[in-house]
Amino acid sequence: MDSLWKMDKLNSVKAPKPLIIFILGSPGAGKGTQSLLLRAAFPQLIHLSYGDLVRSEDRIPGSWVSSLPRRSGSTSPVVPPDAAVQLIRQTIDAGVKRGQLMWLVDGFPRSEAHVKAWTAQMSVAQCTLYFSCPRDILIQRVLSRAGTSGRPEDAVLNLVQERVDRSINERDTLLSALAKHGMRAVEIDATQEIEDIKRIVHTVFWGAVNAWRLEEKLDR
Numbered sequence: 001m002d003s004l005w006k007m008d009k010l011n012s013v014k015a016p017k018p019l020i021i022f023i024l025g026s027p028g029a030g031k032g033t034q035s036l037l038l039r040a041a042f043p044q045l046i047h048l049s050y051g052d053l054v055r056s057e058d059r060i061p062g063s064w065v066s067s068l069p070r071r072s073g074s075t076s077p078v079v080p081p082d083a084a085v086q087l088i089r090q091t092i093d094a095g096v097k098r099g100q101l102m103w104l105v106d107g108f109p110r111s112e113a114h115v116k117a118w119t120a121q122m123s124v125a126q127c128t129l130y131f132s133c134p135r136d137i138l139i140q141r142v143l144s145r146a147g148t149s150g151r152p153e154d155a156v157l158n159l160v161q162e163r164v165d166r167s168i169n170e171r172d173t174l175l176s177a178l179a180k181h182g183m184r185a186v187e188i189d190a191t192q193e194i195e196d197i198k199r200i201v202h203t204v205f206w207g208a209v210n211a212w213r214l215e216e217k218l219d220r
Contacts, residue, residue, distance in 0.1 A: 016216035017123055018092060019102045021208055022109070022183070024174070025131030026167035027160070028141035029190045034131075034201050035106045037194075041202065046100050048091060050108035054079060057087065073159060075152070081117035084108065089121055102209075111170050115177040127208035128183045129201060130175065131190035138164045 023031050032049070039047045057065035058077055065087075068077035079087070092103055105125070109115045133141075139160055146155035153159045175185055186204050188197060212218075 015096070016101060016218060018096050018100075019209065019212040020092070020122075020125040021102075021104050021205065022125045022128040022178075022185075023104055023106050023131075024109070024128065024185065025190060026133065026138050026171075027163050028138035028145075029131035029133045030141075030194070030197065031106050031131060033194065034197060035104055037198050038104060038201060038205060042102075042205075044100075045102045045104055046095055047104050047106060048088065049106040050084070050088065050110075051106075053087060053091060054084075073156075081111070081113040082121075084114060085117045085121045109174065109178070110167070112173045112177040115174065115181060115183075119181045124182050126212050127204060128178055128185040129204060130185040130187045131197075132187050133190040135164055135168060137191060 023035055025031050035047045035049070039045055054065060054077060057063050058068075060066060064083075065077055065079065068079060070076065071078060088105065088108060095103070109118055139157075142154050142160045142164070143157065146152075153163075178185055188200055190197065
C-alpha cells in the first residue's frame with residue numbers, strides 16, 4: 001500500500017497540523033484491539049494509549065505523575081484534565097517534530113472536563129469513534145483479560161464495576177461535549193464480530209484521512 005503521505009511532497013509551505021483521531025468507549029469495549037489492528041494495517045499511524053502513557057510516567061521515580069493522589073482502592077493516579085492534555089500534547093508535539101503526523105488517541109477524552117481542557121490547548125480531533133457495549137459484557141471482558149493485561153485492577157470485580165459504571169455514567173455528557181465542540185462521534189456497536197468492527201473502523205479512518213489531506217493540501 002502506498003504511503004499515506006510523503007513529507008517531501010507537501011503542497012503547503014508550513015508544516016501541516018497532525019491528524020488526530022479519538023477512539024473511545026468504556027473499559028472492555030475493544031478500543032485496544034481495534035487500535036492495534038488499525039496500527040498493523042497502517043504503520044505510519046501512531047497509537048497513543050492515554051492509560052499506557054499515564055502508567056509509563058507513573059513508573060518514573062520522582063515524576064510529577066507519580067506524586068498524584070489515587071482513587072480509593074486503586075493504584076492509578078488521578079490526573080487533572082489540564083495536566084492530562086499537556087501530557088498528551090507533549091508526546092504529540094515531540095512526534096510531529098520527527099515527522100509523525102497521524103495519531104490515534106486511545107481512551108481520551110473520558111469526561112466533559114477533558115473535552116474542555118483539550119479544546120483549550122489543542123485543535124479539534126478530525127474524527128472520533130465511540131464503541132458502545134452493554135455493561136455486563138464490558139465487565140466480563142475486563143475480568144477475562146486480567147491475566148494478560150498487566151493491570152492488577154482488571155482482576156478485582158468491584159474496581160472493574162466502578163470503572164465501567166463511571167464510564168457509562170459519563171457517556172452522554174462526554175458525547176454531548178464532543179459534539180458541542182465540533183467532534184461528533186461515530187458510534188459503533190462493539191458487540192459485533194471483530195472483523196466487522198474492523199471494516200467500519202477502517203472506512204471511517206480513510207474518510208478522516210482524505211478530509212485531512214484535503215484540508216492540509218497534501219498530495220494524495
